[in-house]
Amino acid sequence: MRSIISLQARNCFRSATRWNYGLPCKAVRWSSTETRQWSTPLAKQLSEAITATGPIPLAAFMRMCLTSDLGGYYMSKQEDRDQFGQKGDFITSPEISQVFGELIGIWFVAEWMAQGRKSKGVELVEIGPGRGTLMDDMLRTIRNFKPMASSIEAIYLVEASPSLRDAQKKLLCGDAPMIETSIGHQSTSKYANLPVIWTENIRFVPSGKNSGIMCTARSDSIADAERSPFIVAHEFFDALPIHAFQSIGPSDSAQSSIQTPTGSHTLSPEAAKSTQAKGPQWRELVISPTPPGATHTELHTSESQKSSNPPPEFRLTLSKAATPHSLYLPEISPRYRALKSAPDSLIEISPESHAYAQEFARRIGGSNDHPKPRPSGAAIILDYGPADTIPTNSLRGIREHKRVSPLSAPGLVDLSADVDFVALAEAALGASPGVEVHGPVEQGSFLLGMGIRERAEILMNGLGGDREKRERVESSWNRLVDRGGSGMGKVYKAMAIVPESGGKRRPVGFGGDVST
Ligand code: SAH
Helix, strand or coil: CECCCCCCCCCCCCCCCHHHHHHHCCCHHHHHCCCCCCHHHHHHHHHHHHHHHEEEEHHHHHHHHHCCCCHHHHHCCCCCCCCCCCCCCCHHHHCCCCHHHHHHHHHHHHHHHHHCCCCCCCCEEEEECCCHHHHHHHHHCCCEEEEEEEEEEEEEEEEEHHHHHHHHHHHHCCCCCCEEECCCEEEECCCCEEEEECCCCHCCCCCCCCCCCCCHHHHHHHHHEEEEEEEEECHHHHHCCCCEEECCCCCCCCCEEEEECCCEEEHHHHHHHCEEEEEEEEEEEEEECCCCCCHHHHHHHHHHHHCCCCCCEEEEEEECCCCHHHCCCCCCCHHHHHCCCCCCEEEEHHHHHHHHHHHHHHHHHHHHCECCCCCCCCCEEEECCCCCCCCCCEEEEECCCEECCCCCCCCCCCCECCCCCHHHHHHHHHHHCCCCEEEEHHHHCCCCCCCCCHHHHHHCCCCCCHHHHHHHHHHHHHHHCCCCCCCCCCEEEEEEECCCCCCCCCCCCCCCCCCC
């Protein structure tokens, strides 16, 4: 995880003063990209694209940095570098302790039992599986619950990175062949001969809308109403692109000129008048290259990010005019609208995250267009972010377990942002009448409720007199639930989307018991 992040220092921009965002973009020399030395080919490509089109939304920058074919962070070859673990850039809960994945597996077993122990149609779906460790620990655990194990028809893994897909295949399928299919790739699980199917987006996982897609999975034959998807997304949502907006108050003065890639242009009196804000408005934070030779001081780089790093090559500025996103996104929820009239409010919105949460909800609970007579399945989302507020200034960059500027070395720095759990809950509830949402609850309380202490004790007892190993198990599980310092128990949260029960049933870990 980005678990190196301490509570005080999690947000790279928090230490930057707010007005730093609002600085008008100091005239960048648009023709300068040819001669400038860029840190990565992706930096050069981004700069050239911005030269041609003007500043781009933060979301577009983030998407390119993480998943561009030209050296996006997650797209690099596995042999070149490994993002995870001590030698990588960050470490995640499943990589810290096997108990984490085992308890997620047990959570699914408990949901499957509570929903009437269906004997077929169960699908395990993981979004952003990293090295595949979480799914491997889950499958090993679920294997011990024979009736559930035999109800599983297929395992779906949604993964953008070809190299991580290869790592997942190796771990989950061993030497079994991997074939290309119409929706992605497919192999066979080493555990139960089950099809393991990779797609690049959840939209390609067969469902009510797209079950016509040719697919070699056994689940092709399942009627949509009988599908029970059990979905996990761990540290996936924080990697999805965010848009950032700041509210501005009404202005008395109109803008007399605009800057475009072809230079400065004087506006006609009518056009100038239309730039004058009559009421409060949202403005989008956009990315542009820093002027060549700009220093850390000029760029207001925070102390913690300066170290020996060169000044970032890109910066965020406030767009002078409305963008298509600023006219639309901050208006979609009363939570954002309530802040519009408070000047200088900052908000982050991740429409791709909303789309994923909607997709989870529709698959579990059906939608108005594709009703599901009996909602079934469950989704659990584990990630970091505030419990009930809208994230602000939360974009951060991590490289080799250190915080660095997220606007430096595109493709070499892991970018992530706080997850807006309430926005995910709103999106899920709005998408399906057949689901309810529980949480978010702190990861510590979720894991303790799931019996992490007891499970770790069993594991330690099995290690006999090996003190070193016992201590490692002990410190690992403690780190997952610890609420202070570099612990992950408080900052990380868990949220569940389950079939609507009229509030009669709470999932285990969210205040409920295992019901059989
Ligand atoms: N869940 C894993 C990995 C978290 S890192 C763990 O906890 O260890 C994020 C994962 O999401 C990686 O597997 C990455 O390749 C994948 N990912 C990031 N952005 C994605 C996107 N837009 N679509 C699909 N997968 C993505």
